[in-house]
């Protein structure tokens with residue numbers, strides 16, 4: 725059993741990923757930039773919820789503190805990624821945080 729946070733998990737692929745991880749017996753955090761949408765999703769799945777907007781450093785810091793206080797994470801699934809426009813040039817590297 726692992727503790728896993730899925731960003732952008734209140735709907736779409738993140739929600740489905742979280743759903744399957746809960747069924748597999750993991751402790752799953754629904755990361756959601758809107759806490760109410762996140763709470764609805766986590767209630768539906770039997771998961772935990774944490775407010776997390778991946779573009780907001782304060783929100784990320786608060787989410788880290790919340791999860792660490794709860795025992796920490798084994799896995800981060802950063803599903804709430806950034807979609808590039810077709811044909812746009814992507815950076816060759818970016819710092820991990």
Ligand SMILES: NC(=O)c1ccc[n+]([C@@H]2O[C@H](COP(=O)([O-])OP(=O)(O)OC[C@H]3O[C@@H](n4cnc5c(N)ncnc54)[C@H](OP(=O)(O)O)[C@@H]3O)[C@@H](O)[C@H]2O)c1
Pocket residue numbers: 731732733734735736737738755756757758761776777778779803804805806807
């Ligand atoms: N679906 C595809 O065919 C496909 C293909 C290639 C890549 N992807 C990538 O896979 C990921 C999920 O796709 P999806 O189709 O499941 O998208 P989706 O249905 O639009 O769901 C996106 C999720 O990310 C959340 N989100 C958006 N911006 C966020 C932010 N700044 N901080 C935290 N959460 C944020 C949304 O929250 P709200 O409800 O608040 O908006 C929602 O929960 C995306 O990164 C997408 O680019 C998808």
